[in-house]
Amino acid sequence: MAARGEFSSRTAFVLAASGSAIGLGNIWGFPIKVASNGGGAFVFTYIILTFLLAYPILMAELVIGRYAKADTVRSVAAVSSSAFRPLAFMTGYWGMLTASLILSFYAIVAGWMIAHGVGAAAQIIGVSDSWLVSESITRSVLFSAVFYVLTIGIVANGVASGIEKWSTRLMPVLILLIVALIVYIAMQPGAAEGWKVYLQPDFSKVLEPGLVMDALSQAFFSLSLGVGTMMVYGSYISKTENLPKLGATVAGMDIGIAVLAGMLVIPAMYVAQHNGVVIYDEAGNLIESGRLIFNVLPSLFDTMGGAGSMVALVFFALMSIAALTSSISMLEVPVAYATDSRSMNRKKAAWVVGMAIFAFSVVIVLNASWLFDWVVRIATEFSEPLVGILFCIFVGWIWRRDQLLTELKQGSPHLERTLFWKIWPNYVRFVCPLIVVALLIRSFG
Numbered sequence: 001m002a003a004r005g006e007f008s009s010r011t012a013f014v015l016a017a018s019g020s021a022i023g024l025g026n027i028w029g030f031p032i033k034v035a036s037n038g039g040g041a042f043v044f045t046y047i048i049l050t051f052l053l054a055y056p057i058l059m060a061e062l063v064i065g066r067y068a069k070a071d072t073v074r075s076v077a078a079v080s081s082s083a084f085r086p087l088a089f090m091t092g093y094w095g096m097l098t099a100s101l102i103l104s105f106y107a108i109v110a111g112w113m114i115a116h117g118v119g120a121a122a123q124i125i126g127v128s129d130s131w132l133v134s135e136s137i138t139r140s141v142l143f144s145a146v147f148y149v150l151t152i153g154i155v156a157n158g159v160a161s162g163i164e165k166w167s168t169r170l171m172p173v174l175i176l177l178i179v180a181l182i183v184y185i186a187m188q189p190g191a192a193e194g195w196k197v198y199l200q201p202d203f204s205k206v207l208e209p210g211l212v213m214d215a216l217s218q219a220f221f222s223l224s225l226g227v228g229t230m231m232v233y234g235s236y237i238s239k240t241e242n243l244p245k246l247g248a249t250v251a252g253m254d255i256g257i258a259v260l261a262g263m264l265v266i267p268a269m270y271v272a273q274h275n276g277v278v279i280y281d282e283a284g285n286l287i288e289s290g291r292l293i294f295n296v297l298p299s300l301f302d303t304m305g306g307a308g309s310m311v312a313l314v315f316f317a318l319m320s321i322a323a324l325t326s327s328i329s330m331l332e333v334p335v336a337y338a339t340d341s342r343s344m345n346r347k348k349a350a351w352v353v354g355m356a357i358f359a360f361s362v363v364i365v366l367n368a369s370w371l372f373d374w375v376v377r378i379a380t381e382f383s384e385p386l387v388g389i390l391f392c393i394f395v396g397w398i399w400r401r402d403q404l405l406t407e408l409k410q411g412s413p414h415l416e417r418t419l420f421w422k423i424w425p426n427y428v429r430f431v432c433p434l435i436v437v438a439l440l441i442r443s444f445g
């Protein structure tokens, strides 16, 4: 087995794992769910559910990974008794497949983001090219190829000089861009209406089952759970680090950026409405989310005159960066397997696996929208929760308790005095599987 990488510091891990968590789910998914679910009421429920329900599952993944210091297949097997080994292997492989499926559609969307960004840049220098923002197949293939090359290029360089280096560079840029855009949009006429919707919670909706389930599945996807990404990143954390604290920091960062994205996208929607762009259909429902990002916001940028192209460029750069720090974590799952379990050279593994997943993206693009929707559903609504529940079962029921608790205490000498210690071990056993069952019932329902 080749020597394994490790994050060089606490900050490096926090930025890389936050980079995985913070993605299109935060900047696109979250604000839209807020806008269609009672504004601040959704934000409130989402924050509570992330800490109460998603964070404990994140901890389950991190602790398995750090204990085993291996790819997901070997990690789950390492915490399993021999009777459950076949189930352990299946869980690991299934997670890997799910990570690859998510990457296959995520990269297509990320390609559109890059194309829109390039379109805005072209406009700034006086070239207007409608092909860049069209729905052409060649455009989708070409720009997702660009996105794959970036993703593969980073992962090929390994943990410290690839994933860590780029996550620590890109995350501060992402935060800067988002804050700059929030300030700019807040100064536009119409923005105040959006802020009102965002900040005034309609508390009568807080406990509505639809809202609670939306918040739960958003929290699950947003923390990159149920595919093994967090397990693999956990396997690169040093034994001297305090795991519960690191996990909480990542969950906090993920929530923080989602909340910031809401301050950007929701006021922007209302600025668009103020400028005459339609954001609600005749039935009073928010228009479909794809149109919102690729039609409404660009129309808004168009109404802003000269500054519009600059704002568009910054916005789509922000989206592309958020997508890239997430996609590298997806590709890392199969690449870690190829290097750890199959002793493949990392560069070769990254290119071979990355190109295979790209080939599947091309198949999706060629099969228009039905395959796209199908892959999204299979990966996020079915596989992620199922793999998630299997991870919880391994930690809660199959792994030897003394080993689990010893691993948890590594790097946290005073853990026994904390609330986390008193609650989490039973929580992960009883409550976490139930949460995921709820997610599944909803998907099947």
Ligand code: PFF
Pocket: 020, 021, 022, 023, 024, 025, 026, 099, 102, 221, 222, 223, 224, 225, 227, 229, 326, 327, 329, 330
């Ligand atoms: N957490 C990412 C987002 O919110 O966009 C999506 C994601 C990343 C899902 C990595 C799964 C994954 F393995």
